[in-house]
Amino acid sequence: MGRRNIEQNSTLSNRLILFVACFASCGVVYALLSAVLTGNRIRNSSVSEFGTLVERGGNGLGSKSDGGCCRGIENLELWGSAVKWGSEFKFNSSEECCNACKSMCTGKDGPCLCDTWVFCGNRQACGSKFGECWLKKQKDTLAPERQEGVPPGEIVGWTSGLIFGKGEGxxxxxxxxxxxxxxxxxxxxxxxxxxxxxxxxxxxxxxxxxxxxxxxxxxxxxxxxxxxxxxxxxxxxxxxxxxxxxxxxxxxxxxxxxxxxxxxxxxxxxxxxxxxxxxxxxxxxxxxxxxxxxxxxxxxxxxxxxxxxxxxxxxxxxxxxxxxxxxxxxxxxxxxxxxxx
Known part of the structure; x- marks a missing residue:
């Protein structure tokens, strides 16, 4: 990156203006270079360098462990036949709801009795339904039913996830x-x-x-x-x-x-x-x-x-x-x- 020369007889005001301009230019160049590096697709990188060269999207919820998972998608309400009614089945977190669904999978008998969990975790949107955990069963786990026609701007308080049993998914x-x-x-x-x-x-x-x-x-x-x-x-x-x-x-x-x-x-x-x-x-x-x-x-x-x-x-x-x-x-x-x- 080129540097701007500053003459010795410049006034203090000019020096400040030039300094700010130079600093801003450096910032722009740095940002552009960073965008190019992080935006490179795989064809411009080796696998061993993916983590540093490719932009990673998302909300930073990714896990770094090899342990079990219990994740869902926020602002999503999956439908299906209820096997456990949430009005009588409440938890403090979506993870607990997910684990409750997992507990209905033995891992030996094929499909799970529960393959869908739906948790109402947004206190403002859920109101009296806050904490409800609905355990459901899909007709087709590869094409799960979901709530449609949500008005624009309306907050969906539910978080939903799928569980695939043996031979499914x-x-x-x-x-x-x-x-x-x-x-x-x-x-x-x-x-x-x-x-x-x-x-x-x-x-x-x-x-x-x-x-x-x-x-x-x-x-x-x-x-x-x-x-x-x-x-x-x-x-x-x-x-x-x-x-x-x-x-x-x-x-x-x-x-x-x-x-x-x-x-x-x-x-x-x-x-x-x-x-x-x-x-x-x-x-x-x-x-x-x-x-x-x-x-x-x-x-x-x-x-x-x-x-x-x-x-x-x-x-x-x-x-x-x-x-x-x-x-x-x-x-x-x-x-x-x-x-x-």
Whole structure:
């Protein structure tokens, strides 16, 4: 950045004006550079640098732990058949309401008795309903019913969340090499899962594809464990793509739960819609990425197959990467429960 020269015989007033102008110019340049750096999409960056170079949208509610999740979406009222009436069932927090719904899932018998929780946590909007926790059951967990026709400006006091039991909440990413079955995590990343369900309802995903593929190389073993004293790439042990239907507006997703990445983790890059599937455990990336799903173990061989397809070298932000010679198109689709029984 150039500096402005100040003549010795300038008056104090002129010096002050020039100083302020210079300071303001520096601030503008700094802001522009920061915007460029943080606004770079994944094609201009390496995965190991996503957390510092890509703007992360949202409200700062993302977790940095590997523990359990119980999150919902504020200002949303999901409907469904009530299995527990909130007028007689109250809690102090949405997390307690969520856990009450989770307690109705044994994890062994398939679908949960409760798959939707709705908590009234806005004291002003809820009034006498403050603290009510309604536990509900959807007809279709991949297309949950919600309150429609809310007048503009009206505050919805409810916070709602989904719980997917065994065999539920699984979508398919169809490719020419097979279908990747992905278990969605609505209790950890509710906004992300809501976006995926919107994509699913479009019945197409024009523009969705994998465009980068890198094997585990010599840095990770077949189970995804990092080899002692080995580097961390390149290659970076991932396949990367985009989940955005052409012609459909995309809004940046908030930072949600950011556990350590494991083999099979499906995570956003920054605020999306670029994403990647990890082919190894990546503890070196710390808690940088919202994980919204996990590939079923039996399908990881498909991701490994894509990682071995022909690539061409490229350089993103001074980091060597491998880009697919021919991108692999993706199609989102519903998975019938019988497929997983």
């Amino acid at each position: 699984i979508i398919g990413l169809d490719t020419e090499y097979g279908t990747l079955h992905i278990k969605l995590l609505p209790d950890c990343a509710p906004h992300s899962v809501a976006y995926i369900l919107e994509l699913l309802s479009l019945n197409h995903c024009a523009g969705c594809q994998f465009y980068r593929a890198e094997s585990r190389g010599q840095s990770w073993d077949s189970e995804g464990n990092h080899v002692e004293n080995a580097g961390f790439g390149p290659p970076y042990a991932l396949i990367q793509g985009i989940l955005e239907a052409q012609g459909t507006p995309f809004n940046k997703l908030p930072v949600e739960d950011c556990p350590l990445l494991r083999r099979g983790s499906v995570a956003w890059i920054g605020p999306g819609p670029e994403f990647f599937i990890s082919l190894a455990d990546h503890s070196e990336w710390k808690h940088e990425y919202t994980v919204f799903g996990s590939v079923l173990p039996e399908d990881l061989n498909i991701a490994e197959k894509i990682a071995t397809l022909p690539t061409i070298p490229d350089v993103w932000n001074n980091v060597n990467v491998s880009v697919l010679e021919k991108p692999v198109p993706l199609l989102l689709r519903r998975i019938q429960k019988s497929h997983l029984d």
